[in-house]
Amino acid sequence: MKRPWKDVSVPLRDGMVHWPGDPECRIQRVNRMEDGAVCNLTHITMSAHTGTHMDAPRHFIADGKTMEQMPLEAVIGRCCVFELDSEDQITADDLKKLRIATGQRVLFKTRNSTRSWAMSEFDKDFISIRADAAQYLVDLKVMTVGVDYLSIGGYGKDVVETHQIMLGAGIWVIEGLNLAEIASGYYDMISLPIKLEGADGAPCRVVLR
Ligand SMILES: [Zn+2]
Numbered sequence: 001m002k003r004p005w006k007d008v009s010v011p012l013r014d015g016m017v018h019w020p021g022d023p024e025c026r027i028q029r030v031n032r033m034e035d036g037a038v039c040n041l042t043h044i045t046m047s048a049h050t051g052t053h054m055d056a057p058r059h060f061i062a063d064g065k066t067m068e069q070m071p072l073e074a075v076i077g078r079c080c081v082f083e084l085d086s087e088d089q090i091t092a093d094d095l096k097k098l099r100i101a102t103g104q105r106v107l108f109k110t111r112n113s114t115r116s117w118a119m120s121e122f123d124k125d126f127i128s129i130r131a132d133a134a135q136y137l138v139d140l141k142v143m144t145v146g147v148d149y150l151s152i153g154g155y156g157k158d159v160v161e162t163h164q165i166m167l168g169a170g171i172w173v174i175e176g177l178n179l180a181e182i183a184s185g186y187y188d189m190i191s192l193p194i195k196l197e198g199a200d201g202a203p204c205r206v207v208l209r
Pocket residue numbers: 049053054055150151175201
């Protein structure tokens with residue numbers, strides 16, 4: 001029996017939550033058929049890091065790779081979802097218990113999937129990857145890391161350091177997943193960011209099976 005694909009991306013909506021200080025997400029219909037226009041047409045303005053999106057190394061590394069240079073291998077293939085019950089940040093000790101194989105694509109499911117995405121405001125207390133855990137993932141040479149809220153690093157914590165460590169090592173990062181419906185285990189993953197030339201990030205659609 002073929003298992004169905006599950007969409008683990010969040011819907012992009014006008015006015016949706018975003019990283020504090022980043023541009024608002026604006027999605028507005030500028031041509032309306034109900035007003036006599038020949039077609040409907042939507043105008044969007046937002047940061048490249050809105051909703052479910054990827055970070056390219058260029059986000060924190062001045063000469064790092066940009067979105068269109070991403071190898072498709074980083075985002076298409078087998079991945080492992082690990083569920084963590086962390087109440088604060090994910091630490092290297094937390095990750096050591098998981099026995100993550102080297103070179104993998106890994107996604108971390110935390111309480112963010114149910115708690116943070118249910119909030120109407122940005123959740124400053126979302127579960128993030130502490131810098132020592134970021135270094136552990138680099139040492140494991142993981143290819144791709146996905147998290148279930150808007151940043152790998154914590155707000156007001158080590159957001160810069162965690163990004164520098166992981167993006168500096170060339171890890172491709174998926175942020176803003178919602179893994180509420182996903183159990184731990186192995187999945188086929190397709191995560192396709194739009195091909196924004198020269199960009200430090202790009203919105204993407206992510207599905208698991
Ligand atoms: Zn980002």
